[in-house]
Amino acid sequence: MTSSRSETAYQRAAAAFRNPTLDLLHGRYAPFVVTALSLVFTVDRPAVAVADAHVEVGEIADELRGAGYDEGERRVPAGGGRDICRYWVRVGWLVPQIEDAQEVYRLSAQAVGALEIAGRTGGGRARVSRSRVRTLLDSVDQLTQDAETDPNVRIARLTAERAEIDAEIDRLMRGEVEPVDDEQLLEEAENVLHLSRELPADFSRVAESIQAMQRDVVAELRRDIRPTGDVLREYLHRGQHIMQQTPEGRAFVGALGLIGDPEHIDQLTVQVHDLLAQPFSRLLAADQRGELHAIAKRVEQGVADVLTAQRRASHVVTAQVRTHDPVRDREVDELLREVMSGMQTWMSSSRAADRVEPLRSLPAAGIGHLRQTLSDPRPPRTPEPLALGDADAEFLDADTRDWGGPMYDELEAYVSALDGAFDLGDAFTGASNRRPVDLVGLLEIAHRNGMTDGGDVSIVEALRPDGTRRRFAFGSVTARTVKDADDD
Structure with missing residues (x-):
């Protein structure tokens, strides 16, 4: 035993x-x-x-x-x-x-x-002081009160406390003030410093527990092979409630109600400033005064560090869930294991002076020529050329022909009947076909037979098949007939 x-x-x-x-x-x-x-x-x-x-x-x-x-x-x-x-x-x-x-x-x-x-x-001096014993007794008394479930007992205790407070108020109103000895105030200040020195480690443990929780969640996520929807629901919930997943985090959430309020931090700063202005503070060493002055800042910094760790952990878990790909993660893990295995094999047979040439670029795959299309979209032969001036061609609809292109046959016959050189504007005005496209066809025929630009401006009026009229202005042109062009 x-x-x-x-x-x-x-x-x-x-x-x-x-x-x-x-x-x-x-x-x-x-x-x-x-x-x-x-x-x-x-x-x-x-x-x-x-x-x-x-x-x-x-x-x-x-x-x-x-x-x-x-x-x-x-x-x-x-x-x-x-x-x-x-x-x-x-x-x-x-x-x-x-x-x-x-x-x-x-x-x-x-x-x-x-x-x-x-x-x-x-x-510092490690001693049993009145303030430390009182801190212990107050903590035990508070624990007893919190654990008590009988309402009558609680009422009796609160009534006794109220009687003590009323008696203290009466003494103060009568002017019976008992000043506290500076040595006792010094002991209590040292006890406050003793308690404050433990806070940074407590805050750090909370932050590290959250970070450890984050690493565990990510590791479990990488090993998870369930459907992405199930993984998404579970791990997003854990990421949003990561503070409640550790004992340190739950304890911090309970304490945050006391120290997380900016008003409480400001009140603590004012109280510490007032304490340093008291006469007993001269008994404190310089480093103790500095520690006492920095209590509020230390608490505020610890709270900020824990909340920062919580936000970072939630962000990492949420980002990991959004990019979760079990197949890719397994491929990466297998690749890393192959690399580690190859490294161990090489280390067992290599010497201290051996070097490994790094892979600076990936090798190109020799794949040859790939087929680009499944079939040749080109026709087997070129189409037959269009016959120009086919006399047998007929339109199914006269209206379609009226809205078509220039009537070259009629225009050439009209130009051939003219005598010698002619003004293009006058010729268009005397033509039977005076559509806008016929003006373009007449200009094309004049350019083919030979024409001379003049310095004036010709204005003609064209008539569309629907009866609307349009006026066109262009540089005057003197053209020759087809017969004159053939003689040249």
Whole structure:
């Protein structure tokens, strides 16, 4: 029985020491890690650009090495800032994220907790104070009240509290004010600081739990082979209610009613400002005054980080669902597995100096000439030429002929009957066919036989088959008859 209890306790302790928080504090370079993280990441600067973090961590390491903190127990890790930060990412102390199209580092919840433990252990007095005991008693009393289901008991407790409040009001109205000792106020301020130091780690744990939920949802979605409609309904619901999917998220939703209201944050800021103006605040150290002044900002930043993580997770899950393609995802997974298998095979037989020539372009497929059409749309032979001036051609409808093109036969016969050169405008006026198209045909015949442009303007009136008239103006033309053209 004793062995089993000991073994269980040992396994629990071993699991605790595998937590990144204790690993950070117990590690070989723990003092340097705590120093660098506390200098780079502050309340006013929770996120740091990756390039800036590499430079700053490298400068801190160089300064400590130059001061002799690289020998014996005072150790500084080897390498530059980039190598150190990449190791911290690998062990879970830093979390890389994309914010505003820029890659940044944020402290993980474990790193925030480790810094809080180190700061509390090395910077303050750990003592049993009246304020801490009162905080515990108030918490137990509040828990008891919340758990009570008997209305009579609740009424009796509230009546007693009201009697105490009325008695306190009466004493104050009589001028019986008992000032609180500065030492007691200092203890209570230290208790407030102690409670506030735990908030960043709590907020970080909520944000990381949401991110872990997001990764699980996306991983399950990639493995899902159900119909897209079922997947869409389920995962969109989970994406919209992702805050309720984790214990930390549900706890944060309950606390958000107290700290998420901007009016509460403003009230907290005013209260802290008033406290710093009290005489007892002079007993606080400079760093304690700074922490007390930054409480409201720390709470506001923590709420913003959690809500940002929630929006990002919902966006990622929703986008993944919209682009969900099980067949494509399986193809990508198979391709990645083939690549990893090929890499392992190559690594087992390669040497350190071997190089792999990268594939700079995809090879072209030799497919030859593809058939472009199923049949040749061209006719087997050209059509017969149209016969010009076919005397046997007849129109089915006289009206169709009236609205057709120029009557070349009649126009040529009319021009041939004229004597010598003639004015085209006068010739059109004396013709029997005076449609607009016949004017065009007469101009064509004159151009074919030879014509001379004049400097005047000829105006003629054409008559359409429906009886409407139109006037046309053109440069005067003197034409020759067909007989004159043949003589030339």
